[in-house]
Amino acid sequence: MIYQDFQKINTKDILDKKFYPVWFFTNERIKDTLKEALKKNKSKSCFGIGGGGDFVFSLLSMTDNIRSVDVCDLRQLATITIDIKRAIFSNFSKEEAQEVLRGYKKENKEIVYKKIENDISGESREVLKKVFKKGKSKNFIKEIKESGYWYKDSFWQVKNKKEYLPYFYNGNYNFLKKQAKKINIYYGDILNVIKEKENEKYDLIYISNILDSNYYCKDREIYIKKIREKLKREGVLVVVTQKSIKNIKKILNKEGFEDVYEKRKIFNLIDSFLGHYCYSFLFFRKEEKEK
Numbered sequence: 001m002i003y004q005d006f007q008k009i010n011t012k013d014i015l016d017k018k019f020y021p022v023w024f025f026t027n028e029r030i031k032d033t034l035k036e037a038l039k040k041n042k043s044k045s046c047f048g049i050g051g052g053g054d055f056v057f058s059l060l061s062m063t064d065n066i067r068s069v070d071v072c073d074l075r076q077l078a079t080i081t082i083d084i085k086r087a088i089f090s091n092f093s094k095e096e097a098q099e100v101l102r103g104y105k106k107e108n109k110e111i112v113y114k115k116i117e118n119d120i121s122g123e124s125r126e127v128l129k130k131v132f133k134k135g136k137s138k139n140f141i142k143e144i145k146e147s148g149y150w151y152k153d154s155f156w157q158v159k160n161k162k163e164y165l166p167y168f169y170n171g172n173y174n175f176l177k178k179q180a181k182k183i184n185i186y187y188g189d190i191l192n193v194i195k196e197k198e199n200e201k202y203d204l205i206y207i208s209n210i211l212d213s214n215y216y217c218k219d220r221e222i223y224i225k226k227i228r229e230k231l232k233r234e235g236v237l238v239v240v241t242q243k244s245i246k247n248i249k250k251i252l253n254k255e256g257f258e259d260v261y262e263k264r265k266i267f268n269l270i271d272s273f274l275g276h277y278c279y280s281f282l283f284f285r286k287e288e289k290e291k
Ligand SMILES: C[S@@+](CC[C@H](N)C(=O)[O-])C[C@H]1O[C@@H](n2cnc3c(N)ncnc32)[C@H](O)[C@@H]1O
Pocket: 022, 023, 025, 026, 027, 049, 050, 051, 052, 053, 055, 072, 073, 074, 075, 078, 188, 189, 190, 191, 208, 209, 210, 215, 216, 217, 240
């Protein structure tokens, strides 16, 4: 199920391509970041920007300290992507799920759809049905890739770097299958979703790229203040950025956060040819004097 408390998902708009594509797979170097995040925080209750969902799936595969994870995304199709992936994880073994997500040869479109259809939301079913009806391939992931609803780069990334999906290569996949039930998916802007969680405070909040653009975050100060309010005393804020980390730190420092860890992006020409983006990961805590 996808919670749609603020706006309803409009599958026609998605299918008419009224929006930018979304990522099917997400951040590289997330594995190292997660290890570090878990060292610094016990993470019982988490909140994350959805994207392709890999952050949250990877996190859940690595620790049993998590009680629940709320994820949100302002792009409708991103929430559907997470919904589909969650259903794949709950219905397939590790080897099968890898084949579904990374194997481009098998004629598995119908089989995969049949297995997940009762575990996904009506909106996800509608989108998948249409994608599969339009496409010519018999392969599940190829159809998704070729449809043009998702950024093609993200499929390259996974093809070229298998460790890109830590839940298959480092995490405990069987454990993830059980843990995936702990995810609550929300369609909406982080500000609305987080505000609605009146009595909730989080041990870990993950924001991927939202401070990078005015389109994502119209008034950074308001967003950061709310995020700060929703983070527990000892909580960790994980910020992903493709912009200058100096600026991001400046903005967050001004709003009462101190930076405690960073993994800077290092540009690599070969990686960029293979479709890998450079993300920096920054961790913050609430400043001591203001706790
Ligand atoms: C730039 S993408 C990059 C992919 C990303 N690195 C990831 O982890 O998936 C960031 C995601 O954040 C979502 N997003 C951006 N601003 C948001 C906001 N204010 N509220 C909710 N989601 C937001 C976008 O729709 C997109 O799916």
